[in-house]
Amino acid sequence: MPSRKQRNPTPSLLEVAKLAGVSPATVSRVLHNYPHIRDELRTKVLEAIASLGYEPNRVAQRLRATQSHLIGMIVTDITNPFFNTIMASIENVFFNKGFSLLMSNTASDPEKELAYLSMMENEGVAGLVIATTSENVDAVAKLADKGLPIVIIDRRMTKGKVDMVLSDNVAGAFSAVEHLIQLGHTRIGHIGGPLRLTSGRERYQGYQQAMLQAGLPIEDSWVRFGDHRHQSGYEQTLELLNSNPSLTALFIENNMMTLGALNAIHDCGRRIPDDIAIVGFDDMPWSVSLNPPLTTVAQATYDIGTRVATRLLERIEQPDLPPRTDIVPTTLIVRESSGAKQSS
Known part of the structure; x- marks a missing residue:
């Protein structure tokens, strides 16, 4: 049978x-x-x-008794004005949609990141915005696989079903270095961010591409890498200029390191832009108030925040959407620190 x-x-x-x-x-x-x-x-x-x-x-x-109207946000440096503007934009969008924002700051510490990710899961957030400490955070990928809507900000991730919103780092860095080359500089140093982050690698890539396209050499000794903080910008710039006094220009990869670099340049007794030209990355409100005003690559921070919030809302409503990456254009803002003549 x-x-x-x-x-x-x-x-x-x-x-x-x-x-x-x-x-x-x-x-x-x-x-x-x-x-x-x-x-x-x-x-x-x-x-x-x-x-x-x-x-x-x-x-x-363990089904939730009530629907969550809480959005989690985790950043690596809550003191950085870059994140402040983005957070304000995100909060504005979600507030108007009836959501509250739960903020956490990892200080680029992977252990704190894991703790906050666990907290966000336990709090039952409806979605998560995060600037990860590296491009491969397994805990983030696992949360996404469990169904938590996630948008990665200012980074790329190679794992997990997540959306990403970031600036066009390569093009932004390229425009900064190309500007210095057009002003006649051939010995251009670079203070970069951590290479474990895609933003650091992409901005370094833009520096290299501009130098190579102009047929200029790229010396390893002309490049230093910091951690995106003021002190590392100061220390790396001081070391770079002391070991390479013939450099005539610097491209610095983020706003806080740029401030540190400016302090180091002043402590070395060099004048900007007469002795050394400077271009930074991130246009902050104080950039125009510096002496001289800072030439910088502006990121569209408010637009980035709005896109992040929009993508997360879409992901919450339609969880089966394919992963999406938004690349937001940057703008070179030319001021006196690069030595360019200003139009009257």
């Missing part, structure tokens, strides 16, 4: 997703009662669960 085909007694989450025609992340979000899932998607998932007799484990059964 032929054996009767037995129904799988323990259907998996993947089988539920396949039957419902959605991603596993969407099934997970329905199980965890995430808000803002379209009714038709929720119905499909619930019908597939009922049809297969799927029984989620105890963790998945």
